[in-house]
Amino acid sequence: MLSLGTLGTAALTLALALAVYAVVAGAIGAIRRDARLQTSARLTALAVFLAVTTAVIVMQAALLTDDFSVKYVAEQSRIESPIWVKVVTMWAALEGSVLLWAWLLTAYAAVLAVTAPNTVLRPWSLVVMQVVTIFFLSVVTFAANPFIVLANPPLDGPGANPLLQNHWMMAVHPVLMYLGYVGLTVPFAFAMAALITRRPGTEWMRLTRRWTLFGWGFLTVGIISGGWWSYEVLGWGGYWAWDPVENVSIMPWFTATAFLHSIQVQERRRMLKAWNLLLIVLTFALTLLGTFLIRSGVISSVHAFGDGPVGPFFLAFFIIVTLVSLSLVVWRWDQVRDRSDLDAVVSREGAFIGVNVLFLAMTFAVLLGTVFPLFVEATTGARVTVGAPFFDAITLPVWMLVLLLMGVGPLLPWRRAETQTLRSNLTWMTGALILALVLGFVFGVRKIYPLITIGLVGWNLASAGLLLAGAIVPRARITGRSLGQVFTQYAFEQKRRFGSMVVHLGVVVIALGIAASGGYRVDQQIRLPYGERVAFQGYELQALRPFSERVQGRNSVGVEVAVFQGGREVTVLTPRINRFGTSQMTVPTPSVRYTASHDLYLALAGAVDPQQDFVIIRAVQSPFVTWIWIGGLIMALGTIYAMSPGDRPLRRSVSAEAPAGAET
Amino acid sequence: MSALGVQRPSAVLVALVLAALVPVLLVGSAAAQDRELDPRVFEIGRELRCPTCVAESVSESNAAIAREMRALIQEQLDQGSSRTEVLAFFQERYGDWILYNPPMRGLNLIVWALPVVVALLAVAYVARLLRRWRAAADTAPDDVDPDDLDRVRAELQGPLGEGASR
Numbered sequence: 158m159l160s161l162g163t164l165g166t167a168a169l170t171l172a173l174a175l176a177v178y179a180v181v182a183g184a185i186g187a188i189r190r191d192a193r194l195q196t197s198a199r200l201t202a203l204a205v206f207l208a209v210t211t212a213v214i215v216m217q218a219a220l221l222t223d224d225f226s227v228k229y230v231a232e233q234s235r236i237e238s239p240i241w242v243k244v245v246t247m248w249a250a251l252e253g254s255v256l257l258w259a260w261l262l263t264a265y266a267a268v269l270a271v272t273a274p275n276t277v278l279r280p281w282s283l284v285v286m287q288v289v290t291i292f293f294l295s296v297v298t299f300a301a302n303p304f305i306v307l308a309n310p311p312l313d314g315p316g317a318n319p320l321l322q323n324h325w326m327m328a329v330h331p332v333l334m335y336l337g338y339v340g341l342t343v344p345f346a347f348a349m350a351a352l353i354t355r356r357p358g359t360e361w362m363r364l365t366r367r368w369t370l371f372g373w374g375f376l377t378v379g380i381i382s383g384g385w386w387s388y389e390v391l392g393w394g395g396y397w398a399w400d401p402v403e404n405v406s407i408m409p410w411f412t413a414t415a416f417l418h419s420i421q422v423q424e425r426r427r428m429l430k431a432w433n434l435l436l437i438v439l440t441f442a443l444t445l446l447g448t449f450l451i452r453s454g455v456i457s458s459v460h461a462f463g464d465g466p467v468g469p470f471f472l473a474f475f476i477i478v479t480l481v482s483l484s485l486v487v488w489r490w491d492q493v494r495d496r497s498d499l500d501a502v503v504s505r506e507g508a509f510i511g512v513n514v515l516f517l518a519m520t521f522a523v524l525l526g527t528v529f530p531l532f533v534e535a536t537t538g539a540r541v542t543v544g545a546p547f548f549d550a551i552t553l554p555v556w557m558l559v560l561l562l563m564g565v566g567p568l569l570p571w572r573r574a575e576t577q578t579l580r581s582n583l584t585w586m587t588g589a590l591i592l593a594l595v596l597g598f599v600f601g602v603r604k605i606y607p608l609i610t611i612g613l614v615g616w617n618l619a620s621a622g623l624l625l626a627g628a629i630v631p632r633a634r635i636t637g638r639s640l641g642q643v644f645t646q647y648a649f650e651q652k653r654r655f656g657s658m659v660v661h662l663g664v665v666v667i668a669l670g671i672a673a674s675g676g677y678r679v680d681q682q683i684r685l686p687y688g689e690r691v692a693f694q695g696y697e698l699q700a701l702r703p704f705s706e707r708v709q710g711r712n713s714v715g716v717e718v719a720v721f722q723g724g725r726e727v728t729v730l731t732p733r734i735n736r737f738g739t740s741q742m743t744v745p746t747p748s749v750r751y752t753a754s755h756d757l758y759l760a761l762a763g764a765v766d767p768q769q770d771f772v773i774i775r776a777v778q779s780p781f782v783t784w785i786w787i788g789g790l791i792m793a794l795g796t797i798y799a800m801s802p803g804d805r806p807l808r809r810s811v812s813a814e815a816p817a818g819a820e821t
Numbered sequence: 822m823s824a825l826g827v828q829r830p831s832a833v834l835v836a837l838v839l840a841a842l843v844p845v846l847l848v849g850s851a852a853a854q855d856r857e858l859d860p861r862v863f864e865i866g867r868e869l870r871c872p873t874c875v876a877e878s879v880s881e882s883n884a885a886i887a888r889e890m891r892a893l894i895q896e897q898l899d900q901g902s903s904r905t906e907v908l909a910f911f912q913e914r915y916g917d918w919i920l921y922n923p924p925m926r927g928l929n930l931i932v933w934a935l936p937v938v939v940a941l942l943a944v945a946y947v948a949r950l951l952r953r954w955r956a957a958a959d960t961a962p963d964d965v966d967p968d969d970l971d972r973v974r975a976e977l978q979g980p981l982g983e984g985a986s987r
Contacts, residue, residue, distance in 0.1 A: 499955050540918045
């Protein structure tokens with residue numbers, strides 16, 4: 158009988174062969190301008206997607222039927238696990254993650270093949286997508302094949318990594334990250350196509366604007382959801398530790414954010430052609446470099462779940478991608494070279510260029526800090542550590558400048574700012590900044606970065622208000638309609654602009670959350686004798702009783718802790734320690750009381766021993782953390798709004814002449 | 822016990838840790854987990870690497886050694902040591918490697934200085950570019966983007982017409 162493992166490998170091999178055909182047919186079709194070959198390549202993209210989909214279905218079947226003859230299932234799954242864990246086990250380890258990545262990539266390629274408008278760029282961008290697909294399919298077929306058939310299958314497996322099983326975010330966060338990475342492959346592919354076809358104008362970025370936002374949005378949400386996952390699972394009350402995996406995920410986000418801003422300069426002013434091409438290449442290359450660093454095991458991290466022999470593949474592909482794309486840029490240098498002119502530095506384009514410098518500076522600092530220990534050990538054998546305090550010290554000042562620019566930039570007009578308007582705007586914003594600083598100071602904020610952040614939050618809120626007022630008030634005055642009506646119209650017609658305002662608001666909210674929780678978190682380890690109330694940060698904690706439970710392969714022991722505030726019981730938290738299956742690894746799982754002003758976060762610090770009449774708890778009080786997740790949500794909504802169809806540039810909406818009698 | 826540290830032990834790390842463990846275990850009390858710990862302990866712990874862990878600080882990790890070290894920090898604080906003294910204590914035993922904030926000397930100067938140098942170079946380069954572009958703008962004929970012109974015309978006409986019809 159045909160085993161699932163064989164079937165899976167066969168599907169992958171078929172997909173690989175088809176992808177190779179799609180590249181060859183697509184390239185020849187593009188060179189010879191042969192429409193039939195191009196169509197054939199496009200249809201093949203669909204076939205590749207179907208073949209990889211088959212492999213994914215086979216993997217799911219193997220996981221759900223506990224087919225331990227499949228190596229990946231034997232190594233990662235367990236009969237006792239609940240169904241959702243089995244489903245998401247597909248991306249709980251390296252081989253399956255690469256399969257998921259490849260699958261999403263072929264899905265995007267298929268969607269592109271069907272929906273991309275028929276331009277000169279289309280055939281080549283599809284070829285590039287398929288080249289990337291070939292890389293991922295080769296990795297998953299040859300280097301990290303999850304479908305290898307075991308001659309002697311075990312009766313049961315160890316189950317997925319306990320840290321991953323411990324939270325439902327495992328089902329969400331990795332998928333969001335991959336959707337982000339893969340989404341940014343699309344503008345990369347079009348950029349390459351633009352270089353190949355000698356059309357490095359704005360066409361490629363216009364065609365991929367939604368894809369860029371899509372990829373960037375998912376990357377944003379992916380990173381933030383990862384932070385929340387750490388918060389809920391790792392048990393130390395934080396969400397970001399400048400761990401290597403976090404660093405390599407934020408680097409492409411930095412460059413993608415820079416890209417998102419600088420493409421607007423090119424769209425509007427035809428400047429920065431080469432720069433934008435380099436940025437998207439850098440973004441794509443950084444995702445590959447990051448995957449190499451993490452998966453090869455050259456850098457270890459808390460979040461690197463399983464490594465394998467894929468490191469050299471990613472390194473090689475990273476080098477190839479970088480060399481080929483840079484050569485392309487150099488080859489087309491005459492076309493991409495900027496022949497720009499700039500009227501004034503104090504202008505929208507000036508602000509965009511500034512924010513680019515800031516994000517690239519952070520990318521460099523984070524990259525250096527991440528690989529520096531590796532570099533030193535390789536050259537001198539000495540061991541050095543570069544960690545959170547370094548990254549904070551080096552990026553926080555830059556973040557402050559980013560927030561500062563974020564307030565000014567959107568208010569500046571293109572080309573040249575009118576000094577008078579600018580001065581009046583800056584006066585208002587400075588007023589708000591000072592007011593916020595004073596308020597922060599009055600409420601006891603003394604640490605420097607939280608205080609500056611609060612000031613800049615005021616600065617940005619004022620800026621948003623001025624921006625909105627500037628867009629709405631004159632229009633309301635001219636048309637004689639109410640502010641509400643004009644606002645609705647503005648928000649509805651200027652989706653891109655309004656969406657970006659919402660995204661920036663999300664950033665402000667997150668900044669506030671990070672400043673407060675980063676600066677004023679209180680960690681304490683306290684002893685709670687059963688039955689006694691112990692004070693902690695305005696609360697009283699009372700350990701009630703230990704408990705244990707066993708559900709679907711998970712053993713938990715924990716303690717019920719009643720939480721009192723002002724003498725009244727507000728909630729009962731249940732910090733616990735989980736164990737999964739036969740794994741010896743214990744996962745302390747915190748229990749959190751979320752409120753708008755702060756979170757109360759309890760984790761077990763010691764064992765729960767029935768002989769013992771007390772329990773040791775790690776209690777964390779972290780102000781404003783929830784606003785980070787809310788800010789992430791705001792950013793996501795803003796991004797969705799900015800990419801939603803129907804964005805009409807103002808000039809059209811205003812100049813469109815209403816048919817006589819339409820407005821009654 | 823965090824299996825994260827156990828999951829992928831590198832030989833060097835294990836050797837290093839075994840050598841390093843000795844002094845700490847001697848000082849650390851057996852009932853280290855039963856201690857109450859001040860917020861200051863976690864603040865200091867955040868600057869120290871957990872020696873057996875993959876990439877976690879002493880404050881984040883649940884590994885046995887991280888707990889011992891937290892208890893040790895508390896002990897030293899109780900004896901009146903300052904933050905710097907506590908950090909120096911661990912630095913003496915483990916070397917600079919234990920500090921998450923690489924001290925600014927020797928090779929580490931590279932990691933501190935290079936980002937600043939590169940950022941300054943980038944700013945200088947961009948400033949030069951901007952100056953060149955400004956010069957280009959001064960000599961270039963003042964061409965108006967036709968789109969902009971359309972928009973201005975439309976803005977002048979459209980809404981006013983609409984307003985007038987009311």
